[in-house]
Every structure is written in C-alpha cells, then in structure tokens.
Amino acid sequence: MAAAALSAAERRRPWLLLSPTLVTLSLLMIAPMIIMFAYSFYTTMGGGRDKPDFNLANWIEFFTDPYYHHFIWQTARVSAITTVLCALMGYPAAYSIAMTRFRHKWMLLLLLIVPFWISFIIRTLSWIHILGEQGAINATLKWLGIISDPLPMLYNEGSVILGMIHFLLPYMILNIYVSLEGIDRNLLSAARTLGCTAFQSFREVTLPLSLPGLGAGSLLCFVLAAGSYVTPAILGNPRDYFFGNLIYDATMTELNWPMGATLSMVLFILLGAIAAIYSRYMGLSRIYKGLSR
Amino acid sequence: MSDGAIGWRAINVASVLVYIFLFAPIMVTMLLSFNASQFGGFPMTGFSFHWFGVLMQNDIVLAAVRRSLILGSLTATISTVLGIFAATALVRYEFPGKEFVNTLMVAPVLIPETVLAVGLLLFIRWLHAPRTFIVLLMGHVMLSLPYVVLVVQARLLSIKRVYEEAALSLGANRIQTFLEITLPLLMPAVLAGILLAFTISFDNVTATLFWRPPGVETLPTQIYAMLRNSISPEINALGTFMIVITVGLPLIGGGLARYMARKQR
Numbered sequence: 001m002a003a004a005a006l007s008a009a010e011r012r013r014p015w016l017l018l019s020p021t022l023v024t025l026s027l028l029m030i031a032p033m034i035i036m037f038a039y040s041f042y043t044t045m046g047g048g049r050d051k052p053d054f055n056l057a058n059w060i061e062f063f064t065d066p067y068y069h070h071f072i073w074q075t076a077r078v079s080a081i082t083t084v085l086c087a088l089m090g091y092p093a094a095y096s097i098a099m100t101r102f103r104h105k106w107m108l109l110l111l112l113i114v115p116f117w118i119s120f121i122i123r124t125l126s127w128i129h130i131l132g133e134q135g136a137i138n139a140t141l142k143w144l145g146i147i148s149d150p151l152p153m154l155y156n157e158g159s160v161i162l163g164m165i166h167f168l169l170p171y172m173i174l175n176i177y178v179s180l181e182g183i184d185r186n187l188l189s190a191a192r193t194l195g196c197t198a199f200q201s202f203r204e205v206t207l208p209l210s211l212p213g214l215g216a217g218s219l220l221c222f223v224l225a226a227g228s229y230v231t232p233a234i235l236g237n238p239r240d241y242f243f244g245n246l247i248y249d250a251t252m253t254e255l256n257w258p259m260g261a262t263l264s265m266v267l268f269i270l271l272g273a274i275a276a277i278y279s280r281y282m283g284l285s286r287i288y289k290g291l292s293r
Numbered sequence: 294m295s296d297g298a299i300g301w302r303a304i305n306v307a308s309v310l311v312y313i314f315l316f317a318p319i320m321v322t323m324l325l326s327f328n329a330s331q332f333g334g335f336p337m338t339g340f341s342f343h344w345f346g347v348l349m350q351n352d353i354v355l356a357a358v359r360r361s362l363i364l365g366s367l368t369a370t371i372s373t374v375l376g377i378f379a380a381t382a383l384v385r386y387e388f389p390g391k392e393f394v395n396t397l398m399v400a401p402v403l404i405p406e407t408v409l410a411v412g413l414l415l416f417i418r419w420l421h422a423p424r425t426f427i428v429l430l431m432g433h434v435m436l437s438l439p440y441v442v443l444v445v446q447a448r449l450l451s452i453k454r455v456y457e458e459a460a461l462s463l464g465a466n467r468i469q470t471f472l473e474i475t476l477p478l479l480m481p482a483v484l485a486g487i488l489l490a491f492t493i494s495f496d497n498v499t500a501t502l503f504w505r506p507p508g509v510e511t512l513p514t515q516i517y518a519m520l521r522n523s524i525s526p527e528i529n530a531l532g533t534f535m536i537v538i539t540v541g542l543p544l545i546g547g548g549l550a551r552y553m554a555r556k557q558r
Contacts, residue, residue, distance in 0.1 A: 014386035018394060021379040021438065028435040029401060032412035035419045089311055096308035099301075115315055117539045121498050121513045122532040126318035128524050129325055134334020136321050143336075169315065198300060227405030230499055234520060244407045251411055252503065257418065264411040271405055 033268075039261035048255035058262040068246070068263070072270070075243040078157060079225035082164040086172040086221045087214060089165065094176035094213075095206075109177075112170050120167060124234050127163050128154060160236040164225050171224070172217040179213025180206070212282065219278050223271050243267055323536065326529035333524035344530040354531060357515035361495050364426075364511060368433040368494035369487045375434070376441030376486055377479070381471075383442070384449040399439045406436070410503035429504045429511075433497060437490035444489060448482030449475075488543065495539070 043053040062068050097108045115123065130136050131153040138150040153159065183206060191201035229244030238245075247267065251260030329339035348354060382388075383395060401409060413432055417424055452475065460470040476483070498513035505514060512535070519528055 011388070014382035014388045017378040017382035017386075021375045021398070021442075022394075024375060024431065024434060024438070025397060025401075028413055028431055029404075029409065032409075032416035035416045036408075036412040039415050039419070089307075089314070092304045092307040093311040096304045100305075111312060111315075114540055117492060117543060118319060119513060119516075119532070119535050119539065120496050121516050122322065122535060123319060125516070125520060125524060125528065126322040126532070129321045129334060129529075130318050132334060132524075134332060134336075136335060139335035166315065166318065169311070173311075223403070223405070227407055228499065229407060230502075230517070234517075244405070247407055247411060248502070251414065257415060260411055261415055264408045267405055268408045272403075275403055 036261045036264060039258055040265050042258040042261075044256045044258045046256075048257070050258050058258050061259070062262055062266060068266075071241065071243050071246055072266075074240075075226050078161060078164075078240075078242070079222050082161050082168065082225045083218050083221045085161065085165055086168050087218055090169055090172035090176055090217065091214065094173045094180055097173070098177055098180035112173055112177075115167075115170050121230070121234075123167060124163050124231055127159060127166065127235055131159050131162070154235065155237045155240075157236070157240050160232050160240050163231045163235040164228070167231070168221045168224060171220050175217030175220065176210060176213045179210045179216075183209045215278070215282055219275065223275060226271060227267065319536065322529055323533045326526065326533040328526060328529070331526065333526050333529060344526040345534070348527055348530045348534065351527065353510075354512075354515060354527075357510045357512045360509070361512040364430060364433060365491040365495040367430055368437055369491040371430075372434045372437045372441050372490045373483060373486045376438055376445050376490075377483065379438075380442050380445035380449055381475075384446055385454075398442050401435050402439045406499045407503075409435070410500040414503050424504065424506045426506060426509070429501065429506065429509075432500060432504045433494040434490075436497065436500060437493040440489050440493065441486035444486045445479065445482045448479055452478045492539065 039050075040058055041054045041056065043051045043055045043057065045051055097105065097112075100108070102108070128135065132138070133150040133152075133154075135154070137153065138147070141147045142150070187205050187209075188201055191205050192198075196204060226242070227244060229242055229248050232240055232242045232245055233248075243263070244267070247260055247263045250256045250263055324337070325333065325335070326344060327340050327342065328337050329341035329343060330337070379398060383391065383398070410432075413428070413435075414424075417428055422428075456474050456478070457470050460474045461467070465473065496513060497511075498517055501511055501514050502517070505511065510518060512531075516528060516531065519525065
C-alpha cells in the first residue's frame with residue numbers, strides 16, 4: 001500500500017515540476033493561438049471595434065486581394081535570397097573555422113557569439129551609417145572626389161537584404177560549423193590516400209556530411225527572415241515591406257484586429273508547413289542542438 | 294603552391310571578409326558616437342564625449358534604460374526558475390507524453406515572434422484585460438524560456454545520476470539533494486540561462502512593440518521611436534553605451550573566471 005502511494009507521488013512529481021511552465025505556455029501561447037484563430041472570423045467595425053462572429057470575410061479578402069499575395073511572394077523571394085547569400089558567405093567561414101590549426105580557435109567562435117550580445121536594433125541601424133547619405137561609403141567616395149552627390153543605397157531591397165544577412169549569418173555559420181566539426185577526419189585522410197584531390201575529397205566527403213548543418217542553418221535563416229518586420233521597417237522603403245509589416249500595420253496602426261489575426265494565421269501556417277516538411281525529412285533535433293550552444 | 298593550398302588561402306580570405314562584414318558597421322557606429330558634429334553621420338568633425346553627456350541628461354532614455362534593466366532581470370529570474378524545474382522533469386523522469394511536452398517547450402522558438410506577439414495581444418484584448426507591465430514581462434518569459442530549458446537540459450544530461458542517488462541513499466531528501474548536489478553542478482548552465490534570458494529580454498523589439506503598455510518604452514523600442522526622425526548622435530552614443538555593457542561585461546566576467554581558474558591550479 002505504501003509502495004503504491006509512493007509510486008503515485010513519484011508519478012506526479014514530473015508534472016508538478018512542469019506545471020509552472022505548462023501553465024505559462026498555455027496562457028501565453030496555446031490559448032492566445034486559439035483565440036487568434038477565432039478572431040480571424042470576427043467582423044471588424046472600424047476604429048478598433050469588432051464583433052464576435054463567424055464570418056469568412058477576412059479570409060476571402062486575403063485570398064482574393066492581390067495586395068497580400070504580392071507581399072507573400074516578396075517575403076518568400078527576399079527571404080530565399082537572404083538564405084542563399086547567408087549559405088554562400090557562411091560556408092567558407094564555417095569551413096575555415098572548423099579546419100584551422102590556429103591555436104586560438106575559441107576566439108574565432110567567440111567572435112561569432114558576440115553579435116548575439118549586441119542589441120539587434122543597434123546592429124540594424126548601423127547599416128544606415130554604412131549605406132546612408134552621410135554613411136561611410138558615400139563619405140569616402142565624396143572625399144576621394146569620385147562622386148559629388150551621394151549614391152542612394154539605403155531604403156531599398158538591397159539594404160534590407162544586407163541587414164537581414166547581418167543578423168542571420170552567425171546562425172548559419174554556427175550550424176554549418178557544428179556539422180563540419182563532427183566529421184571524422186580519418187575519412188578525409190582516407191579519401192586523399194585513395195587518390196582524391198583536395199577538391200574531390202571536399203566534394204565527395206566533406207560537403208555531403210555537412211549538408212545537415214547547412215539545411216538546419218538554412219531553415220532557421222529562412223524562417224527568421226520571413227517572420228521579421230523590424231529590419232524592413234528600419235532599412236527599407238514601404239515598397240520593400242515584408243508580410244510581417246502588413247501584420248503590424250493591420251494590428252497596431254489600423255487596429256483591424258480580425259485582419260491582423262487572419263494575416264498572423266497565414267504566416268503561422270505557411271512557415272509552420274515549411275518547418276513541418278523539413279522535420280519530416282531531416283528532424284528538428286539538430287535545430288535544438290544548434291540553439292543550445 | 295598546390296591547388297589545395299591556394300583554395301585554403303582563398304577560404305581564409307573569405308572568412309576574414311565575413312568577420313569584417315559582421316563587425317565593420319558596429320565599429321563605425323561606435324566611432325560616430327565620438328563625433329563632435331551635431332549630425333549622426335559622417336564627416337567626423339572632431340573627437341568628443343559631448344553626446345554621452347547629453348545622453349546622461351536625457352530623462353526619457355534613462356527611464357527606458359532603467360525599465361529594460363528591471364524587465365530583463367525579472368525575466369531572467371522567472372524563466373530560469375521555471376526552466377530548471379521543467380528541464381529536471383524532462384531529463385530525470387520518464388512520463389507519458391514526454392515527447393509532446395518537449396516539443397511544446399521549444400515551440401516558442403519555432404513560431405514566428407510576430408505571430409506570438411499578435412496572439413497574446415488579441416488574447417489580452419479578448420479578456421478585456423489591460424496591457425500592463427506584467428503582460429510584457431510574462432511575454433518575455435515565454436520567449437526566453439525555451440533557451441533556458443535547452444541550456445539547462447544539456448548540462449543536466451551530463452551530470453551523472455549516481456551523485457544524486459548517493460545523496461538520497463545517505464538520507465538526504467529530494468530537496469536537499471537538489472540544493473546540495475544537483476544545483477551546484479548545474480551552476481554554469483544556470484548562469485548561462487540567466488545571461489541568455491536577460492539578453493533576450495533586454496534586446497527584444499519585435500514582440501515588445503506589440504506588448505508594451507501604452508506610452509511605455511523599453512530601451513530598444515525607445516531607440517526605434519528615436520529613429521523615426523533622422524539618426525541622431527545620441528543614438529550612436531546610446532549604442533556604444535549598450536555595446537560596452539552587453540559585450541564588455543560578459544567578456545570581462547569570462548576573462549576573470551579563466552584567470553581565477555588558472556590561479557587556483
């Protein structure tokens with residue numbers, strides 16, 4: 001009898017430990033997501049008022065208005081460009097950190113973590129000092145006498161992409177680095193012994209074995225890019241806005257809560273589908289590993 | 294020189310360029326914060342600490358700094374305590390539905406922050422509750438919790454259970470065992486979790502713009518608001534100030550820890 005009681009207490013213990021977190025997540029994430037879904041069927045009355053309803057108007061508006069489709073495509077396209085550029089810039093960097101014989105390798109890794117400690121908004125606005133009319137590039141070109149009027153390099157798609165890469169690149173490099181670091185070096189020696197050139201052994205051994213890290217980094221970059229709105233708001237023209245900016249405007253500026261809810265659900269479903277497809281084939285455990293480092 | 298050596302050199306050059314790309318804009322911002330000019334950009338007209346002095350007189354900014362420090366500290370405390378509990382349950386116990394709970398814990402990382410932000414905002418509105426500081430605080434706890442859980446979980450996995458079992462068999466109860474054995478061994482992860490949660494809260498702008506109570510600004514949202522008018526030298530000074538705090542302190546702390554560890558040996 002005593003043993004049975006003890007084991008019941010034992011069985012309750014993990015739930016006791018989990019309960020504060022589960023309550024927090026239920027109240028702050030699960031219930032809000034359900035309410036948000038319900039809100040997407042409400043009717044807006046304008047001026048921040050709405051009516052509890054079951055109405056497909058918001059969804060119909062989303063599916064029929066090309067305005068929204070345009071921004072979905074734009075978000076997908078710019079995020080994809082950002083991700084590809086991150087991969088192209090990140091791979092050589094990760095490779096050189098993983099393969100270096102430099103004694104102070106820890107320093108190179110530390111330098112990749114440091115950006116995470118620097119305020120995101122400061123990192124983003126720092127590009128205004130590089131690309132802006134009074135920025136470093138224009139100031140230098142003017143000083144050299146190459147140009148007399150500043151070049152317009154800010155508030156366009158290019159500056160948004162640069163700002164995105166700047167904040168996403170460390171994620172990409174760290175993910176690729178982790179998988180490169182896990183490769184057994186004997187495989188590379190074996191490939192070379194068997195007659196591979198340096199490039200062949202890279203193409204046949206290193207690259208395939210590092211693909212999981214590249215995949216995890218790419219998923220993370222794409223999802224984080226496509227979900228953002230602050231970078232386009234600071235470094236872009238309203239033409240360059242992301243889908244997230246539409247959500248912000250609908251919710252905070254127009255106070256059209258039902259439409260804000262609908263657009264949020266759309267973003268959630270689209271990015272969730274991408275993550276789900278990825279996890280179906282690759283598993284998500286790698287991403288958690290990358291995040292906990 | 295062989296092809297491989299040339300390739301290796303090219304890769305290293307590319308890697309140096311990537312580091313320059315990451316740090317040059319930040320360096321330029323820090324440089325400009327010492328500009329004597331009344332404009333935020335180039336050219337540099339002289340070296341001056343003037344804008345740091347102006348910043349220290351700016352009550353709105355100082356209030357935002359104070360608010361962000363309080364918010365970050367509270368977020369770090371709450372999410373670290375919750376995170377230790379949750380990670381202990383997930384690592385030390387077997388129970389039905391564990392896989393699901395595990396996924397749920399990291400879900401806030403995978404859901405776009407904008408979506409979480411709108412969700413909580415609508416929920417608060419649906420409840421007819423006011424948007425208070427508590428809402429903002431608990432929102433930040435939700436955003437930082439997954440990271441704390443992951444960090445503590447990783448460390449807990451590497452702590453052998455035999456230490457805890459030894460304490461238990463010697464008559465310590467569960468709480469004593471946790472406080473005397475597990476927690477000290479867990480300390481590095483706890484500190485890392487605190488630092489991580491603080492940074493996430495102190496830095497957050499995406500969700501905070503949705504959650505902040507009306508008229509209340511945290512440091513990042515204050516900077517965001519200041520950016521609406523052109524970039525001022527004050528913003529640069531503020532940036533340098535923040536970088537010195539958030540990068541300087543951990544580096545000095547880490548350096549000191551290494552130095553002490555070496556001395557002890």
